[in-house]
Amino acid sequence: MPRLPPSLFWRAHQISPHAPNLLLACRDLPSTALELRWIKDHITTTPSTTTPPFLRLAHLIRLRARGLPLQYVLGTQPFGTLTIRCRRGVLIPRPETESYTLELADVLFRTPTRSLTVVDLCTGTGCIPLQLFASLRARFPSLAAHGVDVAPGAVALARENARQLGPLGAAQGVTFHRASIFSPAAGLPPFPAGEIDLLTANPPYISRGAFARSTARSVRNHEPRLALVPDGVPASVVAALGCEAFPEDVFYARILELCRGWRPKRVFLEVADGEQAGRVFL
Amino acid sequence: MITAAPWVCRSCAWSLRRASASQFMRRASTGGLPPALLARARKVAAEHDQLSAQLEANYDPKVARRAGEISRVATALNVFEKTKASLAELDGLLNSDDAELRDLARDDIESATAELTEVGRQLSVALTPKHPFAHMPCLLEVRPGPGGLEGRLFADAVFSMYKTYCENMGYRARVVKYETADEEGMGRTGGELALQEAVLEVQDEGAYGLFRGEAGVHRVQRIPVTEKTGRVHTSVAVVWVLPSFPTDGTEAESDWENPESDFYIDPAEVRTETMRARGAGGQHVNKTESAIRLTHIPTGTTVSMQDSRSQSTNRKWAWMLLRSRIAQQRREVREEHARSIRKGLILNNSRGDKIRTYNYQQDRCTDHRSGQDFHNLTNVLEGGEVFGKVIKSAESWLVERDIQEILADEEEVVPSGNKKNGGK
């Protein structure tokens, strides 16, 4: 990372005495000014009875200056109409994911049925099924959304996130399962063929090489590798799925295998780029 | 032909138009009010009487609305006629045989004349159609003019002037967008940031009417903090005033979906882009900004928004700003058109002309339309009461201009021969 010129720190200082610290993480003045505003907003909108605001500000800025992603510092990421809780150990939802989730909700909205089933594999914070549920529950009297993740921390966080949908969402509509997608039926109850209206997944898709080369530093240092790089899968499984040449595609191979049994009406998978898309879909 | 603005004297602005002797003579009989305007007021008042009679016989909400709209003209005309009558009475007393009475009349005549002028002004204001956006809340948009850092810094000063003015006045205002530029330059900028674009929403109803006179080019003359030789620079910031909707939104949404409305935008004509840093996205990066850019394809108008952490909120605000900009553009096109068919009236209010100068060395703020100078620039830039006066002067100028425009319309109707010999 190139060193920032001292004049930039001095100009940051003009915005606020805290800004030079933030600049270390934000790298430019406009984002520094924005993040400072968001941190201050966070403090005023979530009052604390124990810590005075100026101490909280100093504390949050210190965490951010160390490179901790803002979403972990503030504990949230807005996602569609929801505010998704974020915690170390669980991947932060991305804006691309947010965009297509809202698009998917629009498409599903026009499905001419009364009931709907959606399944999200590798669900992380649960953002995808939770937003689908929030957008569609008024439209479908019988709506079921399932999320699967292998990480206990992710499943716990997803269940916490379900609470903001109110008792209805938490109690009946959305269910989170702790399982590996490589286990039989991905740990899900049996679905008759054609029962699932939409299957989504944003699985770990970054190759080892790309992880070292093209991920941002705060991603590499602070987000869980398990969520990003699919290299924990046993070699025998990778071989059985025919992914020796491109092991980063192994989750897609497994998901498509699951789809052959479930026969979902629609499948939506997030991939890294056009090349990976070509290998997975063609 | 008239000369272009600025009008120097506000209270008698119309006397500058074709200020010929004959016209002054003619005015004497109309209490200083142009006859065309008076004739129009009488016509409107007659209509009001007729509508009132009609309503008594048969109530119709549509008729009632029209009657309500023009009732202020009828009331103002009534006051005007009464004031004129009492002035005429005083005039008569000047010829009285009683010396004491004559003295009394002479004392009163001056104040009565002043009153008539004021009442006449109120009548003209009543006759001026309200701007269709005047009752709405507004967005104040500030951007630097072309040029470097100094213009950006001044734009920031202008923006904070409006922000603190709203705070001082107790208006409900919020910053919708505040985008600074990452500009190379000196560190010492006196607390001003290099502004790229900022938008303040003033949610009070009628804010558009209060601020519409602020739209235009604002010029600064000062020694920039970044200037080492002490030379005075001139830079500009541009202010746009756009109509907006009350936050409760019910009126807004019905208007947004009505293709007849200025605020209607066909979603198919808008391209939406989510802006990200170049290179890999998705899992590779975890940027906090979720900027959105909308482009209205038919007009090429673009709006970008990244002030909120929430993509949905950015999208919502971007749409709000886009609707406001398009509505304002549509309105301006219509106004320009109307103006261009009005012969002989040249008005200097196009965007390109500076409306105001802020001169730091002379501690002065000049409004070029009202032609007024205001001292105590610090107070102006802090959005204090002097700035309130500056805004007022621009607002009154606009009212005068609107009056000029109906006048021009009225005179169009008068046969030209009559116009030339008019008066005596």
Ligand SMILES: C[S@@+](CC[C@H](N)C(=O)[O-])C[C@H]1O[C@@H](n2cnc3c(N)ncnc32)[C@H](O)[C@@H]1O
């Ligand atoms: C890229 S993250 C996606 C999270 C979330 N869907 C999102 O879009 O923000 C991938 C997720 O897959 C989970 N995961 C990794 N290996 C898994 C496996 N074998 N079975 C199920 N989930 C797995 C990780 O814990 C992580 O939460």
